Amino acid sequence: MREHFATLAALATATLLLLACLAFALIRSGS
Amino acid sequence: MRSSHIARGIFWLGLYVALSTLPLLLVVLTASPDKPGRTFWTELSVGLGFVGLAMMTLQFALTARFEFLKSPYGSDVVYVFHRVISLVAVAFVLLHPLMLFVERWDTMKSRPFTHPFAFWMGTVSVLCLVGLVVVSIWRKKLGIQYDGWRRAHAILASLAVAFAVAHILYVGHYLSTPGKRALWLAYTAVFVGLIAYVRLIKPAIELRRPYKVSAVIPQLGDAYSLQLKPDGHRGLRFSPGQFAWITIGDSPFSDREHPFSFSGSSESAPDLEFTIKQLGDFTSTIKNVQPGQTVYVDGPFGALSADRHPHAEALVFIAGGIGITPMVSHLRSLADRRDTRPLVLLYGSKNLSTITFRDELAVLQSRLPHLNLVYVLSRPTPDWTGEKGFVDAEKLARFSPKNLRTEYFICGPDVMMDAVEKALQSNGISPGDYHAERFNLA
Numbered sequence: 001m002r003e004h005f006a007t008l009a010a011l012a013t014a015t016l017l018l019l020a021c022l023a024f025a026l027i028r029s030g031s
Numbered sequence: 032m033r034s035s036h037i038a039r040g041i042f043w044l045g046l047y048v049a050l051s052t053l054p055l056l057l058v059v060l061t062a063s064p065d066k067p068g069r070t071f072w073t074e075l076s077v078g079l080g081f082v083g084l085a086m087m088t089l090q091f092a093l094t095a096r097f098e099f100l101k102s103p104y105g106s107d108v109v110y111v112f113h114r115v116i117s118l119v120a121v122a123f124v125l126l127h128p129l130m131l132f133v134e135r136w137d138t139m140k141s142r143p144f145t146h147p148f149a150f151w152m153g154t155v156s157v158l159c160l161v162g163l164v165v166v167s168i169w170r171k172k173l174g175i176q177y178d179g180w181r182r183a184h185a186i187l188a189s190l191a192v193a194f195a196v197a198h199i200l201y202v203g204h205y206l207s208t209p210g211k212r213a214l215w216l217a218y219t220a221v222f223v224g225l226i227a228y229v230r231l232i233k234p235a236i237e238l239r240r241p242y243k244v245s246a247v248i249p250q251l252g253d254a255y256s257l258q259l260k261p262d263g264h265r266g267l268r269f270s271p272g273q274f275a276w277i278t279i280g281d282s283p284f285s286d287r288e289h290p291f292s293f294s295g296s297s298e299s300a301p302d303l304e305f306t307i308k309q310l311g312d313f314t315s316t317i318k319n320v321q322p323g324q325t326v327y328v329d330g331p332f333g334a335l336s337a338d339r340h341p342h343a344e345a346l347v348f349i350a351g352g353i354g355i356t357p358m359v360s361h362l363r364s365l366a367d368r369r370d371t372r373p374l375v376l377l378y379g380s381k382n383l384s385t386i387t388f389r390d391e392l393a394v395l396q397s398r399l400p401h402l403n404l405v406y407v408l409s410r411p412t413p414d415w416t417g418e419k420g421f422v423d424a425e426k427l428a429r430f431s432p433k434n435l436r437t438e439y440f441i442c443g444p445d446v447m448m449d450a451v452e453k454a455l456q457s458n459g460i461s462p463g464d465y466h467a468e469r470f471n472l473a
Contacts (some may be wrong), residue, residue, distance in 0.1 A: 002467065006108040009044060009114035016048050017082050017119070021135070024055040025075035 036339075040103040048169065050089060052113060054081040057214055071181050075132035083123035084195045085244065088218050090117055090188065090204045091225040096233075097277075098332055105318075105334035106274075109401075114167075121160050124195070128153065149201035157195035167218040176312065183232075185286070192222050212301040222441065234283035237327040244324045244397040245315070252380070252387035254308040254353060255317045256294060259326055266301020267331060269293055269362040270338040270370055272357040274468075275330025277305060279320060283327040289313050292442070293331070294356040294388075296363035303328065308353035335440060337361055345373040345432035347450050351443025352380065352387075357468075358442065359388050359395075366398040371430035373432045374402040377422045381410045405430055421447070431458075439465035 055078055093102070093113045101109045163184065166173065170180050196219050199206065206212050242259040249255055254290050262268075269275070276288040279422060295304030309315045335357055346365075348358040356375060365374065380386045396404050407418040407426065418426060431437060439460065441451050448467050455465050 002105065002108050002462075003111045005470075006104070006111035007115050010112045010119065013044065013048055013051075013116060014119040017051055017123070020048075020052040020055055021075055021078035021082055021123075024059060024073050024078040027059055028074040028078075029069065029071040031092070 036103040038311075042281040043100060043103065047089060048280050050132065051082050051085045054085055054211075054214060054218075057211055061208055061210055069407075070131050070134065071362075072134045076127050076134070079130070080127035080199070083120050083127065084192070084199065085193050085218065086116065086123065087188075087195065088119035088222045088417065090120070091192075092230075093223055095225050095229050096329070096332065096342040101332065101385045104216075105136070105466075105468050106332055106389055107231050108233070110182055117167075118164070121164055121288065122161060148186040149198050152194050152198040152201060156191050158196065159187045159191035165193060177289075178313075179188075179245055181286060189226060195224075199380060211266075220309070229287075230284070231429065232328065234327075237278070237283035237329055240266075240327075240337040241328045242266075242328055244320055244322050244326060245302075246322055248277060249318070250306060250387045251307065251389055252385040254302055254306050254387045255320075256306045257317065257320060257326070258295075258349055259305075259367040261301045262325070266303070267323065267328065268300050269331035270336040271297050272336035272338075272457065273333040274357070275303075275305075275328045277329075279317075279326040283329075287313075288327075290330065291335075292356040293360045294363075295360060296367045298367035305470075306353070306356045308387070333468055335442065335466055337365075337438065340438045343372070343438040344435040345437040347375040347377070347427075347431055347439045349377045349427075349439065349441045349443070350379065351422070352385075352449035354441075354443030354447075355387050358440065359439070361389065362392070362399065362402065366395055371397070371401060373431050373435065374399060375405065375432065377405050377407060377425065377426065377430060379407045379409065379422050379443065382408050382412060383415070403430060421452070422451055427451070427454050428458050437464065441465060444468060 058081075073168055075261060088111060093109055093116075104112075166175060166180060166183055166187070170177075175183070196215065199215065202315075206215065241262045241276050243262045244257060245260045246258040247255055250260065267275075272292070274290050274292040276290050278285065278288040283288045291305040291307055293303060294306040295302065307317045309317065337343065346361070348361060350358045358378075362374070362376065367371075376392070378392075380388065383389070383406075386392075396402050405418055405426075407422050408415055408419065409419075409421060411417070411419055439455060441448050446470065452465065452467065456462070
């Protein structure tokens with residue numbers, strides 16, 4: 001059960017980081 | 032108590048996201064107008080590369096055994112997070128060159144590399160990462176021993192980060208200002224500092240705080256108890272249910288250490304006891320350890336402790352096989368503290384002859400009048416009149432104290448822990464009220 005929470009936390013973190021990368025690319029490319 | 036753990040947990044997760052994205056924020060905030068952005072895919076590729084490298088550096092902090100960082104969750108949860116997030120970091124890092132190749136395919140045919148040295152640095156870093164993933168996921172299939180794997184893991188991880196830092200320094204596109212260079216210098220310093228801390232400083236501290244084996248006691252179920260006394264220092268304090276990494280017959284610099292739960296009472300500290308079942312290469316050598324031999328101890332670690340739940344009105348311990356060690360530590364500590372709360376130990380074993388600590392548990396039962404000691408035997412002899420089979424939902428419901436705020440502690444083989452967690456859930460026990468920690472770290 002706790003491992004599922006850890007996996008979920010890691011996947012949520014990964015989503016946030018991916019969104020940050022997309023925002024960075026949008027801002028830097030000016031698109 | 033629990034809400035403060037949740038708050039600390041969220042804080043560390045937030046800090047992880049902040050530190051991983053800091054390079055991107057710095058680039059955006061300090062972007063110079065004379066250096067316009069490139070295409071979306073190029074910038075996304077660079078962003079993924081930066082974040083991937085920051086994540087790789089932070090992996091060293093996750094596994095550096097900082098108890099303040101792990102205590103809100105438990106060590107096993109941090110290791111699961113480490114494993115999952117490392118795959119994400121590798122995906123980010125792999126996407127970085129892939130996107131650039133696709134984006135620049137036409138120009139690359141005529142002019143392959145603008146920064147050939149940087150390209151090769153990046154390639155070596157990616158190869159180290161791929162190697163790292165392969166030996167970690169398929170360690171057992173590849174027949175790699177635990178000690179050798181730990182060494183290979185550390186070397187490949189260090190090389191991957193070192194070559195990746197060299198890669199971005201040589202490319203240098205976003206390192207034009209002193210601030211950005213300072214950021215990557217700081218990340219590199221943290222990375223080198225963590226390696227120095229784990230490989231040099233911590234072992235040096237352990238070397239100055241040795242323990243001597245005072246006794247090696249054979250136990251039922253193919254296990255041995257190792258009793259230790261601090262040699263020339265005041266030793267350490269621990270909570271029942273915690274564990275430590277121990278090194279026997281080697282220098283603490285050798286990196287040949289293994290995690291074991293304390294089986295002694297926390298009230299007997301600084302004298303320590305570990306009980307180890309013969310299961311693998313290292314554990315099979317425990318019987319050969321001699322009194323007087325030097326042992327190094329790094330700990331305590333772990334969150335599987337009733338001391339973290341002082342408001343519990345009753346405690347239920349569920350153990351399978353050698354998973355009894357943290358539970359015996361609890362019962363010994365609670366007996367020494369003259370605890371009067373209702374206690375239950377549900378202890379799954381094959382048969383009576385494999386019950387590690389059977390005699391000790393009989394003594395503990397006489398010292399703890401409120402302890403209900405229940406053996407659950409999977410392969411009992413025909414004359415056994417006690418509980419048979421496995422620790423299941425029905426037995427948990429039957430033996431759990433009624434109408435009391437009860438906390439459950441589980442330790443045993445993975446299959447058993449999965450089954451018990453499911454059974455507790457089906458009995459309506461909230462996940463916040465049961466606690467488990469797993470030790471299959473690799």
